[in-house]
Amino acid sequence: MINCYGCRMAEPAPRRTPETSERQRDAERSKRRLLEAAFDEFAAHGFAGARVGRIAEAAGVNKQLISYYFGCKEGLYQAMQRSWLDAEAVNANPAVPAADTMMWYLRESLSDPRGVRLLLWQALNDDAPDVQDQADYEREQEWMRRRVESGEFAADLDPEALQLVFMGMTMMPAAMPHLVRQLFGVEPNSEEFIERYGKTLRRVLAALADPPKPPKKGSNP
Numbered sequence: 275m276i277n278c279y280g281c282r283m284a285e286p287a288p289r290r291t292p293e294t295s296e297r298q299r300d301a302e303r304s305k306r307r308l309l310e311a312a313f314d315e316f317a318a319h320g321f322a323g324a325r326v327g328r329i330a331e332a333a334g335v336n337k338q339l340i341s342y343y344f345g346c347k348e349g350l351y352q353a354m355q356r357s358w359l360d361a362e363a364v365n366a367n368p369a370v371p372a373a374d375t376m377m378w379y380l381r382e383s384l385s386d387p388r389g390v391r392l393l394l395w396q397a398l399n400d401d402a403p404d405v406q407d408q409a410d411y412e413r414e415q416e417w418m419r420r421r422v423e424s425g426e427f428a429a430d431l432d433p434e435a436l437q438l439v440f441m442g443m444t445m446m447p448a449a450m451p452h453l454v455r456q457l458f459g460v461e462p463n464s465e466e467f468i469e470r471y472g473k474t475l476r477r478v479l480a481a482l483a484d485p486p487k488p489p490k491k492g493s494n495p
Contacts, residue, residue, distance in 0.1 A: 305343055307333035312354040317388035320395035321351055321402030348403050358389055359410065368417040372426050372440075373476045379444040380472065384463040387448040394449060425484040436482075443475055 311332035315324045326347050330337035344350040365378050383390050396402050418433040418440075427436055447454050447462045454462040461467065 301343075304333070304335050304339055307335060308340060308343065308350065309354050309357055312350050313358070313388050316351060316354065316395070316402075317391040320398070321347075324351075326350070352403055355392070358392075362389075363410075363413075366414070366417060368420045368424075372421055373479050376440065376444055376475055376479065377468075377472050379440075380447070380475070381468060383445055383448040384468065387451075390445050390448040393445070426479075427482050428484045431482060443478070447471065 308329065311329045312324075314332065315329045319325075324347070326340050327337055329350070330340060340347070340350055344353055365382075366375060370378075392402075396404070414437060415433060418427075418437050421427055422429060422431060422433050422436070427433075447467070451462045454460075454467060458467050458470065
């Protein structure tokens with residue numbers, strides 16, 4: 275190439291076409307950013323009050339990518355909620371002691387209260403789509419029944435009622451942080467509160483367990 279002064283200039287390098295794997299990584303990064311931004315937006319404003327424009331801006335991507343990847347606002351909400359539920363299910367394994375599971379839920383809800391806020395928005399008749407299907411509920415109920423059968427909870431306790439108790443005790447501090455401050459005089463996400471409250475949670479769970487069976491007559495102690 276010759277410029278207007280007669281000097282030879284270097285030929286421009288051909289534009290590189292991104293490799294397929296690179297495009298896939300870019301797409302996954304964009305999806306993750308959108309899901310994270312959506313979590314913030316829906317937790318702050320609910321489904322009805324959330325705006326896809328704000329989500330795209332926070333994620334640093336074009337708003338059209340929401341339609342491309344998720345179809346619509348409802349599709350984005352469902353994908354965001356499903357991602358949260360799948361991550362939660364990993365830690366709800368009935369093989370893990372109930373006290374440890376409850377402490378995980380407590381710490382998780384206090385370190386990131388967005389999930390609790392989503393549930394509160396749904397409770398306020400937010401008309402948000404519920405991605406949690408019957409299979410999800412049945413799986414959770416089955417896990418609680420297995421805990422009852424294993425003796426972690428007394429056999430005469432209602433598994434469905436236990437599930438509500440379990441959720442209420444772990445979610446309340448994140449749902450009402452001002453009450454924690456008034457009662458305990460510390461921040462809800464402080465280690466001091468978590469340890470103090472956690473001790474009571476463990477004692478409550480221990481009190482709900484099946485009492486050990488007495489040894490049979492004639493057996494060695």
